[in-house]
Amino acid sequence: MTLKRATWQKTAVKEQLDLFGGFVSAQELHQKILATGKKLGLTTVYRALTELVLGGEADALNAEDGETKYRNCTPKHHHHLICRKCGNTREFELPDFEVETERIARSHGFKDVSHSIELFGICSKCGVAG
Amino acid sequence: MTLKRATWQKTAVKEQLDLFGGFVSAQELHQKILATGKKLGLTTVYRALTELVLGGEADALNAEDGETKYRNCTPKHHHHLICRKCGNTREFELPDFEVETERIARSHGFKDVSHSIELFGICSKCGVAG
DNA sequence: GTCATTGCAAACGCTTTGCATCTGT
């Protein structure tokens, strides 16, 4: 039996993820924790994040740059609009679509559905220059 | 100036991508081409795919397993419903949503928008067993 | 004949794993 133990490292990871709010890569999170003066291994951050995702306390998303980004699970499900040039992200909600995806999945006999919706574009700042 | 040259390798990659229809990883595509008797390097497949994406002839998507999947750019934009257990995929369309995403992006000052929508769930076959 | 393209192997970056040590319970 794999019984979980509370450690300050795991607490630090969850705390920083919470504090950050948006999507962060494991490595960025690691840097942020180190910056607070706490010293812990990158491996531990990965393990803590995996644990959080499995426990439903965090979401994972595969970004375009190949990194896996994590975020604290928020009660209100929202999506991201990401600038291809500067990487700046904005959040938006899709109340109707949440229902729609459920319907589509059901009609195909799928259940226990989750969805990943990301919009990529050029933001107003980068659009002027490029 | 980087002027493009036509090679049978690039043709083979585009041809197989076309023929496949859905999302394929570079490695899968490489295997498929080898299976047709043509011999070419994996590197070449990656380079050909990158070229196709830049040229707007193919789309790229970062899958959950960390691989980058490519597909031929189809006039009719559709999305995927993927089974978490068996990996089986089904396609669906979201005519309304195509417009909706455009609207959302615009309202945030974004332009030149593309979107990635993937639904993950448990299909009927796997749902019975598991 | 030139110069982009190919293809192998080595390099890369992110993530995972092996294993000895440490620590929460």
Place this chain on the structure above:
DNA sequence: ACAGATGCAAAGCGTTTGCAATGAC
């Protein structure tokens, strides 16, 4: 004290790059 957790270093995996040979133009 025991079993899970940590952290370093090394392995793993998909992808990219360096460079000599090749082939399209």
